[in-house]
Amino acid sequence: MYQFFMEEDININNTYSFNKDDSHHIKNVLRLNKGEIIRVVYGSKGYFGKIDYYNGNPVVNIETLDNVKHELDINITLIQSLIKVDKFEFLLQKSCELGVSKIVPLYTSRCNIKKDIYDKKRNRFNKIILESCKQCKREVLPIVEDTINLDNINKYKSDINLFAYELDDNNSLINFIEKGKHITVVIGTEGGFTHQEALFLSDNGFMPVSLGKRILRAETAGIYAISVIGAINEG
Template sequence: MESKGKIIRLGKNIKVTVISRVKHKKKDLSIHIAMSPLKNPSRFEWFVEKSTEIGISEITPLITKFSEKKKVNISRLNKIIISSMKQSNQFYLPKVNPITSFDEFLKLNKDYKLIAHLKNNNSFNNKSIGNKDKIVVMIGPEGGFSKEEILKANKEKIKEISFGKNRFRSETAGVFAVSIINNYKNL
């Protein structure tokens, strides 16, 4: 909800009158990125900031076999999100989930999932996104996902995707995924 008001009285006991209110409709699209915390926390924070500006709905720090960092400061991430929301006129607070292991994430989340994997040829495009309103993209750490993790994902019918010929840093891959989904779904 966004409101416009008029200050009636300034001072210790400020008084404001509401002139108008606008209720913003929640987006039909839910973009959820599950990504391993990065060795350099500022890079993960950059991903959170930029993804919020673009329109992410949910973030899960994901612990994988090759994760070098196993902690994130959720309260700091929430502060970054609020700042990014203000800057980009977002009206709905993205959710930051607690750190979750790869195996636990596979069990918990039953939304439509994609897993970014360097060694496959399935392009990340409108066919991979389809007509889903809840899309989860799993992005590994700097070393990518292990072979075992990819096999587990395949067993759960999670679709492998590639971001093309370029090899992105994890945080860039996250922002790229949010951008592509948001752009495709908002055309």
């Protein structure tokens, strides 16, 4: 079943039109027929409705509220050090599918790309988030924040605050996750954090954790962490 995000408040038994992009997609790409059921979302609520056409353009007749929620019961904030744009886009897509709430790009000393490159890609990132959330039936769109430095990291702290550190193999990520508590995880770029950066994070209340015996790529580390957190909270 296809899902679309609406731009106005929804009431059952009312009819709504789609924005230009969704209208084109429904009519010319998906070629949905009159009477086909879709899921639409507004304000973190999902609804079922049937496709109809008015003056040749698709509309949806809202029939029922969908009581099934697809969001985690906690917020996961992923603070990801800058990596190549294509790898970040892959991470962004998979993080959305796994339930991340917020992604914060972080500039660290070992980043080898320009600090402002992500901020110039904001529209593309938001499109990736939208399409990913349509596919996995989420009700809430995650947020990509502006790129920050370590000095601004305390703004994004949660109930539990961790950072992946390959030199600390005694503290497993699993041991620090508590069901029902919001969590922030900081992931380094390729090459990880310097000793000084690790000390700074520790001094500011972030606990170093291991993601296992294998050294993961930067984009894999975030996906792994979110997967483990989500599995524990949904278990």
